[in-house]
Amino acid sequence: MSTTHAQNGASDIEITPLALGGNVFGWTADREESFRVLDAFVAGGGDFLDTADGYSRWAPGNGGGESETIIGEWLAARGGRDRVTIATKVSTHPQFSGLSGANVKAAAEASLQRLQTDRIDLYYAHFDDAETPLEETVVSFSELVDEGKVLAIAVSNYTAERIDEWFRIGRAGGHHLPIALQPHYNLVERDFETNGLRDVAEREDLAVFPYFSLAKGFLAGKYRDASDASAANASPRAEDASSYLDDRGRAVLAALDEVAGAHDVELASVSLAWLRQQPTIAAPIASARTTSQLSALLASLELELTPAEIERLSTAAASA
Numbered sequence: 001m002s003t004t005h006a007q008n009g010a011s012d013i014e015i016t017p018l019a020l021g022g023n024v025f026g027w028t029a030d031r032e033e034s035f036r037v038l039d040a041f042v043a044g045g046g047d048f049l050d051t052a053d054g055y056s057r058w059a060p061g062n063g064g065g066e067s068e069t070i071i072g073e074w075l076a077a078r079g080g081r082d083r084v085t086i087a088t089k090v091s092t093h094p095q096f097s098g099l100s101g102a103n104v105k106a107a108a109e110a111s112l113q114r115l116q117t118d119r120i121d122l123y124y125a126h127f128d129d130a131e132t133p134l135e136e137t138v139v140s141f142s143e144l145v146d147e148g149k150v151l152a153i154a155v156s157n158y159t160a161e162r163i164d165e166w167f168r169i170g171r172a173g174g175h176h177l178p179i180a181l182q183p184h185y186n187l188v189e190r191d192f193e194t195n196g197l198r199d200v201a202e203r204e205d206l207a208v209f210p211y212f213s214l215a216k217g218f219l220a221g222k223y224r225d226a227s228d229a230s231a232a233n234a235s236p237r238a239e240d241a242s243s244y245l246d247d248r249g250r251a252v253l254a255a256l257d258e259v260a261g262a263h264d265v266e267l268a269s270v271s272l273a274w275l276r277q278q279p280t281i282a283a284p285i286a287s288a289r290t291t292s293q294l295s296a297l298l299a300s301l302e303l304e305l306t307p308a309e310i311e312r313l314s315t316a317a318a319s320a
């Protein structure tokens with residue numbers, strides 16, 4: 001199984017090119033199911049976990065931090081901290097909102113405690129914060145690296161212009177710079193290719209880890225009909241995911257069916273392989289609620305699409 005490399009300056013992260021998304025932990029996957037998914041992910045060769053301090057605050061009864069807590073308890077129970085690379089994010093926890101310097105520092109401490117670890121391998125500014133001078137955020141992230149609490153810095157949901165600004169400020173002040181970018185990108189969400197983010201990733205040699213890699217489940221192929229989302233046992237994610245079910249979405253599913261049939265794999269594996277093989281992509285991020293869902297995610301690691309298959313899928317998604 002190949003590994004992928006993310007490096008900028010002194011930081012250096014090597015991972016198997018599939019990140020396990022943590023927003024389902026404490027939401028659609030309870031603690032026990034989350035442990036099973038984490039165990040199976042590592043047993044299947046995975047080593048990169050993606051979470052955020054705010055996950056999964058939207059679930060009834062939650063207040064934020066549930067995903068990190070589950071990962072921390074799993075790490076404490078299983079040991080082997082060095083077997084996994086952990087990415088987490090700051091700005092959306094209800095008690096640690098935004099990216100002021102003081103908040104970034106306090107949120108990082110709270111994440112370290114919940115994760116039961118002494119370092120965050122990759123620390124994201126989750127959402128840009130227009131209320132805080134960018135320099136204050138840049139300096140606080142860089143200081144966390146100097147303190148050894150964070151190994152490498154990353155950004156998510158920033159515009160290309162603001163990432164350029166982060167680099168300008170960082171270089172002028174001699175601060176540690178981001179090594180990774182987490183944008184919204186998948187077969188049916190293609191803005192990343194044209195909104196300047198892919199250019200900035202190429203220019204700054206950022207490792208790109210796209211989120212919603214399966215379009216919340218749509219690209220796993222389980223929403224074929226309006227009734228799939230309204231079924232009594234439908235997932236809480238069904239309504240969002242099935243919103244892609246229009247003419248274009250159906251064309252994408254047809255292309256996915258064709259390619260998946262040729263390789264005898266599930267649609268989710270093809271969707272993730274397509275993404276992994278796009279320029280600048282270091283690893284797609286996808287979540288699994290159960291170990292049976294996880295199998296298709298792990299199978300994507302063994303799947304190499306031909307240029308013609310990539311073209312077939314890209315063209316289907318470009319059609320109106």
Ligand SMILES: NC(=O)c1ccc[n+]([C@@H]2O[C@H](COP(=O)([O-])OP(=O)(O)OC[C@H]3O[C@@H](n4cnc5c(N)ncnc54)[C@H](OP(=O)(O)O)[C@@H]3O)[C@@H](O)[C@H]2O)c1
Pocket residue numbers: 020021022023024028050051126156157182210211212213214215216217218220222235236237238266268285286287288289292293294296297
């Ligand atoms: N930076 C950001 O702002 C941001 C935003 C969103 C997400 N993220 C990160 O990206 C990760 C991935 O995003 P996501 O989990 O929201 O969406 P996703 O990976 O696009 O979709 C995952 C969902 O698809 C369904 N699924 C997965 N495998 C399947 C299979 N084999 N067969 C059928 N259905 C399958 C499951 O939903 P069901 O439970 O409905 O079956 C699963 O929760 C998150 O966990 C998080 O770490 C980051």
